[in-house]
Amino acid sequence: MSKILVVGSVAYDSVITKNAEASNILGxxxxxxxxxASFFTDTSLVACVGRDFSRxxxxxxxxxxxxxxxxxxxxxETFRWTGDYTxxxxxxxTLDTQLNVLANFQPxxxxxxxxxxYVFLGNIDPKLQQSVISQVETPRxxxxxxxxxxxxxxxxxxxxxxxxVDVLLINDGEARQLAEETTLVAAAHKILxxxxxxxxxxxxxxxxxxxxxxxxxxxxxGVPAYPLKKVCDPTGAGDTFAGGFMGYLAAMDxxxxxxxxxxxxxxxxMASFNVEDFSLDRLRNLTFQEVCSRYHEFEKLTAFNPIxxxxxxxxxxx
Amino acid sequence: MSKILVVGSVAYDSVITKNAEASNILGxxxxxxxxxASFFTDTSLVACVGRDFSRxxxxxxxxxxxxxxxxxxxxxETFRWTGDYTxxxxxxxTLDTQLNVLANFQPxxxxxxxxxxYVFLGNIDPKLQQSVISQVETPRxxxxxxxxxxxxxxxxxxxxxxxxVDVLLINDGEARQLAEETTLVAAAHKILxxxxxxxxxxxxxxxxxxxxxxxxxxxxxGVPAYPLKKVCDPTGAGDTFAGGFMGYLAAMDxxxxxxxxxxxxxxxxMASFNVEDFSLDRLRNLTFQEVCSRYHEFEKLTAFNPIxxxxxxxxxxx
Numbered sequence: 001m002s003k004i005l006v007v008g009s010v011a012y013d014s015v016i017t018k019n020a021e022a023s024n025i026l027g028x029x030x031x032x033x034x035x036x037a038s039f040f041t042d043t044s045l046v047a048c049v050g051r052d053f054s055r056x057x058x059x060x061x062x063x064x065x066x067x068x069x070x071x072x073x074x075x076x077e078t079f080r081w082t083g084d085y086t087x088x089x090x091x092x093x094t095l096d097t098q099l100n101v102l103a104n105f106q107p108x109x110x111x112x113x114x115x116x117x118y119v120f121l122g123n124i125d126p127k128l129q130q131s132v133i134s135q136v137e138t139p140r141x142x143x144x145x146x147x148x149x150x151x152x153x154x155x156x157x158x159x160x161x162x163x164x165v166d167v168l169l170i171n172d173g174e175a176r177q178l179a180e181e182t183t184l185v186a187a188a189h190k191i192l193x194x195x196x197x198x199x200x201x202x203x204x205x206x207x208x209x210x211x212x213x214x215x216x217x218x219x220x221x222g223v224p225a226y227p228l229k230k231v232c233d234p235t236g237a238g239d240t241f242a243g244g245f246m247g248y249l250a251a252m253d254x255x256x257x258x259x260x261x262x263x264x265x266x267x268x269x270m271a272s273f274n275v276e277d278f279s280l281d282r283l284r285n286l287t288f289q290e291v292c293s294r295y296h297e298f299e300k301l302t303a304f305n306p307i308x309x310x311x312x313x314x315x316x317x318x
Numbered sequence: 319m320s321k322i323l324v325v326g327s328v329a330y331d332s333v334i335t336k337n338a339e340a341s342n343i344l345g346x347x348x349x350x351x352x353x354x355a356s357f358f359t360d361t362s363l364v365a366c367v368g369r370d371f372s373r374x375x376x377x378x379x380x381x382x383x384x385x386x387x388x389x390x391x392x393x394x395e396t397f398r399w400t401g402d403y404t405x406x407x408x409x410x411x412t413l414d415t416q417l418n419v420l421a422n423f424q425p426x427x428x429x430x431x432x433x434x435x436y437v438f439l440g441n442i443d444p445k446l447q448q449s450v451i452s453q454v455e456t457p458r459x460x461x462x463x464x465x466x467x468x469x470x471x472x473x474x475x476x477x478x479x480x481x482x483v484d485v486l487l488i489n490d491g492e493a494r495q496l497a498e499e500t501t502l503v504a505a506a507h508k509i510l511x512x513x514x515x516x517x518x519x520x521x522x523x524x525x526x527x528x529x530x531x532x533x534x535x536x537x538x539x540g541v542p543a544y545p546l547k548k549v550c551d552p553t554g555a556g557d558t559f560a561g562g563f564m565g566y567l568a569a570m571d572x573x574x575x576x577x578x579x580x581x582x583x584x585x586x587x588m589a590s591f592n593v594e595d596f597s598l599d600r601l602r603n604l605t606f607q608e609v610c611s612r613y614h615e616f617e618k619l620t621a622f623n624p625i626x627x628x629x630x631x632x633x634x635x636x
Contacts, residue, residue, distance in 0.1 A: 001630065001632065018500070038632065038633075039631060039632065039633040040631045040632055040633070041631070041632050042632065065632075089500055089501060182336070182407055183407060183523065183546075183547075183548075183549060184523055184545075185545045185546060185547050186547055186548070188545075189547060203524060205501065205502055206521060206524035206525070207524070207525075207540065207542070209542065209545075218545075220545040220619055221619065221620070221621075221622070222525065222541075222542025222543075222545075222619055222620060223540075223542070223620070223622070224525070224527065224540025224541070224542070225540075227502075227503045227506075227527075227536075227538040227540075228501075228503060229501075229503050229504055229507060230501075230504070231501060247631075248629075248631075251629075251630065251631045251632065252628075252629065252630075258622075258623055261621070261622040261623070262622055262623055262629075264622075265622050288631065288633040288634055291633075292625055295624075295625055296624070296625070299622075299624060301538055301539060301540055302539070302540060302541070302620050302622075303539075303579070304539070304541070304576075304579040304580055304582075304583050304617075304620075305576055305579070305580055306613075306614070306617060307610055307613055307614070310570075311566075311569075311570065312319065312569065312570075313357065313358045313359065313565075313566075313569045313606065314319065314356065314357065314358055314359050314360065314383075314569065315356075315357040315358070315606040315609075316606055
């Protein structure tokens with residue numbers, strides 16, 4: 001079982017949906033990722049919070065056995081984000097961002113974390129992502145997220161990160177924007193030419209796709225989303241997905257094609273739980289039995305029979 | 319092997335895409351459907367064309383062994399449609415529609431077709447769809463398509479059709495619009511309460527979903543789209559999908575859950591070929607060997623391993 005290092009944000013989110021809203025709830029890419037990954041393996045978090053970060057939230061992360069040595073307490077307030085899903089459940093409209101302590105964040109990787117074999121770079125300034133890569137020793141897999149803001153405002157820096165990572169996990173719109181392509185498959189081909197050997201595209205309600213370079217081209221895997229009748233709050237679904245994805249790979253210390261596919265399913269499982277409640281509340285009482293049981297639901301959701309000798313069609317007889 | 323009756327449009331399309339364009343090419347819902355279904359079973363087409371419908375196109379349909387007794391030649395020109403995909407490959411912008419003979423179309427089902435066990439109602443006026451249902455004897459499966467235009471302008475009539483059909487095949491946006499729901503799963507629940515026991519939602523680049531009423535709720539199946547690097551022309555993909563879907567069910571004379579899943583994969587296979595060229599040109603030289611081989615590609619595209627005893631995670635040991 002290998003360890004994971006995650007660097008990203010810890011936040012207090014305010015979220016508005018059609019049916020409900022919640023204010024100042026625990027969020028942030030590193031938070032969602034680490035809580036999700038903590039189901040699978042030992043996880044070390046590097047991030048910063050303000051003096052207002054609550055003791056209760058700190059203790060919750062500790063209760064998940066997440067190593068918080070790298071959690072810096074800085075002068076000022078914790079990063080705050082307000083998002084609105086009333087128009088579109090797949091994509092929040094950002095109403096307000098207060099960087100607060102995140103404006104001065106300089107990731108410092110504690111000595112004991114520098115040899116972690118699995119590294120996840122949450123969605124922060126690509127310059128900081130590069131700084132993290134320069135501080136770690138010889139990781140087996142470095143995975144990164146990014147977002148439209150960085151693709152637009154710091155494209156060259158994002159491309160530099162891509163030359164250094166093994167896996168990029170982004171959403172549909174970001175993939176098209178990054179590659180400047182209209183179809184997803186063409187975008188995947190282009191993004192894999194930028195550096196990563198693996199691309200995971202998160203499609204929200206439509207599931208996820210995995211694209212991997214192989215000797216003779218591209219291996220593609222697709223899985224639908226778990227069919228939830230009611231989604232409460234999609235915030236953090238992508239990071240929770242990444243936590244399940246990297247969590248599985250690190251727990252098994254595997255990065256082959258078959259393991260990556262299972263990792264995508266575990267990512268989908270974890271994300272599907274995350275959206276059932278605000279913040280990461282659903283993961284607070286989630287059992288591993290429930291994780292396995294939903295993994296099995298994904299098998300049933302995607303199963304179909306092969307062509308059999310009983311299948312007789314008109315054009316076979318011609 | 320049961321027979322299929324399809325009622326819909328035969329058209330001459332003009333299509334503009336980013337990379338190419340084509341004018342006055344053979345199209346229409348009944349055309350795409352029947353050519354696709356003809357790979358699987360005997361198919362009878364009921365539609366109308368104008369005096370300008372070319373001998374060559376008539377002979378092509380005959381060469382597919384499609385029964386054309388129900389193809390009415392009316393005074394006037396064949397239905398024409400012009401669509402533009404330059405902005406969005408998943409959704410055409412209609413530039414021009416000339417109903418021509420379609421404006422006076424009254425489907426008359428020839429006596430010999432009235433006992434066909436599988437019936438597909440292409441996207442035409444829901445009043446005409448109802449008229450077809452009243453002319454057939456005791457079909458095993460009636461499936462229908464519709465579109466935003468009818469949902470907006472003739473909602474009550476669409477709902478009347480839904481009470482009479484077994485399967486509705488529509489796209490994502492139409493499903494949400496018809497159900498007035500934002501999430502696809504909630505939309506599926508509502509649409510199945512309108513009458514059909516099965517709903518197929520076509521997601522374009524994201525694949526397709528199948529929702530079926532079962533004794534204790536809803537059975538859901540999802541399959542990604544075949545990852546084509548280059549899409550030439552998506553026109554008719556939905557009808558070609560429906561042709562593969564109904565073609566498989568009719569060929570096997572089965573409508574159980576497992577058969578429906580295979581039918582969705584055959585639909586996806588046929589649609590993936592259709593978009594590779596303009597009109598239905600790719601299907602002109604398609605072999606059944608290629609159909610089977612791509613079906614097998616879908617198995618590989620969606621395969622992942624179950625949880626195994628080798629999978630050891632942190633939270634298992636707690």
